[in-house]
Amino acid sequence: MKVFGRALVPWVACSAVLVLSGCTSNGLVVESVDNYSLRNGPSLSNSIANGDGFLNGMTIDGSPWRRLARWTDLNVWDTDFIDPAVNPIGNDRANFDPPGAAISYFTGHGFCQDGCSTQQSCTTTAACKTPNTAIGERMPGTCRFSPFDQPRCCYMVDRAAATSGQADQVSGVVGYTSGPIRWGESSTSGGWAQAGTDGGTNMVVLDISCGILPPFWYQALRNAAAGVHMIATIMIAGGDTANVSDRGATFAKMWAANPNGNVAQAWLDTLSSLPASDGGGCPNGGGGHGINGCGCNIVVAMDSTPQGAANRIGEDWIDLRNDNNDAKGNSWYSARWQCNYPLRTGDQSAWELP
């Protein structure tokens, strides 16, 4: 008994240290918007069911996760996502990016300005040099194509989520590409993103329209990556994200089935696990699975080194809760996709003519 007692003491002590040091985060934040009656409509039907499906699935009996915040409809404000260290109107530390958060999930509208307004056809990316700066397009350009679209010049455009909140301060535009958005900064990540250390989420899910457009996955998300381990969203290759009710619950089911499974892969596999009828078709085969047209579930992880980024994208659900894994920079990325249409194994470029 003495031996057992002596063995137990360090275990209890270590557990206490872990809890007190705050190096484990298990909180869940969900913000869901169906009601877009104030701005940025039309209203949706499935966001709340989608977000609540995620919360419900992650907090079943015996779960290590806990609910930190759940906001819906007009109670979702654009300031929830803004870092107060970058713009004082923001309050993400009490909402979307609080200390103790492991996963922050937004489901609602996104903006779909595609950067292709010039409609210049192309055969190489080198030809794409004339962005329409008057409407926010800028370099770099790309000769983008998909089963939906012939190759044409498209340009970098900021990506953003949309809210319709009673206290919105910036027209409900959550501009994560170049706006005052910083997610995941904490004492364990350090303050390298110039946003303090008062955040803490380890994963952000943007379940929205046009979360990323190819091939600007790094440019679109880098600004917001301030310590977060990874950001999951939808990359549209032609069409739009479908507002479906079951993406969040399916993602949660992946955790419950195997907590030692890969988190990024779980997000990707939600695509294949949703019905093909959830969304419209993609020309030449494919489509659906939560997307109207052609697109992919994508996860991008960033860190200060290539190996760090690879480690983040390789995390299981236990790693995700460990704040010691917080990103120490965003100068490297590792990304994974799952697309709702077949691409050839030898393709050198999925969405861009080089």
Next chain:
Amino acid sequence: MSRRALELVGLALVLAACASGAVRPGPAAGPIPADAGGAAGYQHGVERSRFVAGPSPRRLNEFGFFKVVGSEGTFAVDMANGVAIAIPHARSSDAQKTVWYTREANAHNQQVLEYFVAAGIPKEQIGGVHATTSLAGSGGETDARVRQPRVGGYQSMLERRIGDIPVADSVAWARMNDAGQVVAEWVYWPAIPARAIADARRLKDQVGSESARGAFLGRLPPNLPPGQVVIRHSSATVTAPFEVFASYDVVELRVGAKTATLDRSAAASRVASVVRHFDADGNERKLPQELRNLEKPPEGAGPRR
């Protein structure tokens, strides 16, 4: 002591505490009988799977699943609805590979089709098979240009039909490697009762009939585009009692008012599409997964602060 070691100690203690309790097995693998006139389902199980969990797997109940957990991965069957999910561990040998399949999507489709038919999915219920694509890529700020991602492999999914009527929410997909082993899979193929099939046929006859179509469409909200007759059922994430019904599914396009663009220099209309379901009597229906709402706020609830 590392955190992972601590968690393993904790897990061992829990397992030891539970050692005296028997593990409840999942539902038996094989056909799921239907009522007379219905369509049989298929219950997937580890004994019929080519998923490699790894040596010396242990069996346990966790989070509502019966699980077979090995060093390489977990095969889990939901005790409430039977969905079977096989997922490799993040540190398994398969999960470390960025390319695990080097043939084309059509070959993968055929392999997965043959695998599921051999396992027991009724061949006559398979209306087709199609693929999704996995890719991986990396890069950084010092890269001169975006590095293009590389295809790593595929997922192939079966399309369920009963006669000529799609069953939208039944899912069976698998990801295979070059050795023909299953790297991951997800199977939910419940039995479909005769009533739902009969309703779907009646609905299809109505919609296909010149004389009856007008009466049926007249019971729907105005200005909807043409739809499709399908069988809808509870999704694999629903553990409440199973629901199934014949539906005339319509994709409604909703167009919003002019809205700000990102730089707020212009305005554009936003479009969203929503799938709506109508039964044979024209009544709008919702699937259980569409009705989730953890907290309905009271009428007239004010702002949160």
